[in-house]
Amino acid sequence: MAGPFQTIPLGDGASADLYLLRYGKDGLLRSPAAEGAVEEQLAGVSDVFFFAHGWNNVFAQALDRYRNFAAGYIGQSAEFDIRHPGPGPYQPLLVGAVWPSTSFVMPWEQGPVIAGPTDPDGAASTEQEELLALATSEMDAAADRALVDAVDGRTAVDTATATELATILLRNLRATPDPDDGSAPPDVTGLLRIWAELGGGPRPEPSEAPARFGRVGSRGAGTPPDAASLMYDPRDILRIASVWQMKARAGVVGATGVAPLLESILRSDARLHLIGHSFGARVVLSALNASAAERSAHSMLLLQPAVNRWCLAPTVDGTGQPGGYHSVLGKVERPILTTFSSHDKPLTSVFHLAMRGRNLGEGQPETAAVGDWYRYGALGGYGPAGLDGQATTCEAVTPGQGHYPVGGTARVIAVKGGSKVDGEVPIPGHGGISNRFTWWALHDLTRGDLRADTTGS
Known part of the structure; x- marks a missing residue:
């Protein structure tokens, strides 16, 4: 529809329009009338807030996230009497992207158990169908048939079949270097190792299970199984494939669909504020990275970003190349503020496994002593890397009791x-990213009365 999806009250009789723009998996805009209405309003607004959701958000969930965050931010403005610093009247415009991430709940969204449900006739079967549909959605007919034939109706596959699946998925979904950090994809052997780690290790077939796996098989107690008898849960490799799919799709949506809108906004006088959660952080990073606008965005808030922690670095360790989004540092007026949390299970336990590339070899930081999260870890799980002198790390600031060092020299907080x-x-x-701490962080980024002598370290 051409008009705003909703009008949100600001207090004192003022209001802000919220527009929702849909994008397809190819990144192309599916809401041209709504985008046209946004562009028509640019001459009369002071600030544009662009939101991009992340993993596992269908339309209703995305709308709820945007409304909740906007309401909290607006309510905090009134609570602390925060005034707009611009020379003219404050008239914000809210724009939310709705892009096809996924419609089903991943196991780590439900809790810390990565393996998921095990009932082949219940939730596990439904999940596998969804994962399979996602993994094959952009494959050619031959690859689709081979993948479906290998996993259809199975909750375990042998090593030979696992090798076939790994080969198909690498060839179709991750055949090129990762755009965030330039790392080469794993080889088949490496992917099988990642698959085993994600699922807690391959398990022997029931008829061959020794005592240490809970039963005595025909080999006798304690006898290790042959490699050929190991079984892999196909859901685990499909989960890895789905992370690849969503990461790639977020980049396409940002660079292809969102970037032209950002260019239109930046041709106006409105200040642009970008907020991205999870893979939505990759949407806004990709969009600004692809933008050819001469003017910079005013601020960028990345909430638990599902991007590589080296993506903003001038040089990625082991490659000699800049991170995929290093140029974004020069396209934002205020420092980029990004959160990371040890309580984020998918970004501290899963992301670096799914995104792990080829081993950099002995002598590199990617060793058992350091852990591959150093090289492949998520920005939202472990914080930024490779930004010495350009980044500062600080504790979350209590609303009303301090500020972030947005007036300092750091380009990333x-x-x-x-x-x-x-x-x-x-x-x-x-998903715990809409609260008084994150609203306050956005206030610090968007208002202009802040000092440099604040909480950075």
């Missing part, structure tokens, strides 16, 4: 959301 502040964990999980 990393906020530790996993440490308690006033007895409360600011980022208690991957």
Whole structure:
């Protein structure tokens, strides 16, 4: 529809329009009338807030997230009497992207158990169908048939079949270097190792299970199984494939669909504020990275970003190349503020496994002593890397009791959301990103009365 999806009250009789723009998996805009209405309003607005949701958000969930965050931010403005610093009247415009992430709930969205339900006739079967549909959605007919034939109706596959599946998925979904950090994809052997780690290790077939796996098989107690008898849960490799799909899709949506809108906004006088959660952080980073606008965005808030922690670095360790979004540092007026949290299970336990590339070899930081999260870890799980002198790390700031160092020299401010502040964990999980701490962070980024002598370290 051409008009705003909703009008949100600001207080004192003022209001802000909220528009929702849909994008397809190819990144193309599906709401041209709504985008046209946004562009028509640009001459009369002072600020544009652009939101991009992340993993597992269908339309209703995305709308709820946007409304909840906007309402909290607006309510906090009234609570602390925060005034717009611009020379003219404050008239914000809210725009939310709705892009096809996924419609089903991943196991780590439900809790810490990565393996998921095991009932082949219940939730596990439904999940596998959804994962399979997602993994094959952009494959050619031959690859689709091979993948479906290998996993259809199975909750375990042998090593030979697992090798076939790994080969198909690598060839079709991750055949090129990762755009965030330039790392080459894993080889088949490496992917099988990742698959085993994600599922807690391959298990022997029931008829061959030794005592240490809970039963005595024909080999006798304690006898290790042959490699050929190991079984892999196909849902685990499909989960890895779905992370690849969503990461790639977020980049396409940003660079293809969102970037032209950002260019239109930046040709106006309105200040642009970008907020991205999870893979939505990759949407806004990709969009601004692709933008050819001469004017910079005013601010960028990345909430538990599902992007590589080296993506903003001038040089990625082991590659000699800049991170995929290094240029974005020069396209934002205020420092980029990003949260990371030890309580974010998918970004501290899963992301670096799913995104792990080829081993950099002996002598590199990617060793058992350091852990591959150093090289492949998520920005929202472990904070930024490779930004010496350009980044500062600080605790979350209590609203009304301090400010972030947005007036300092750092180009990136990393906020530790996993440490308690006033007895409360600011980022208690991957989805816990709309609260008084994150609203205050956005206030610090968007208003102009801040000092440099604040909480950075």
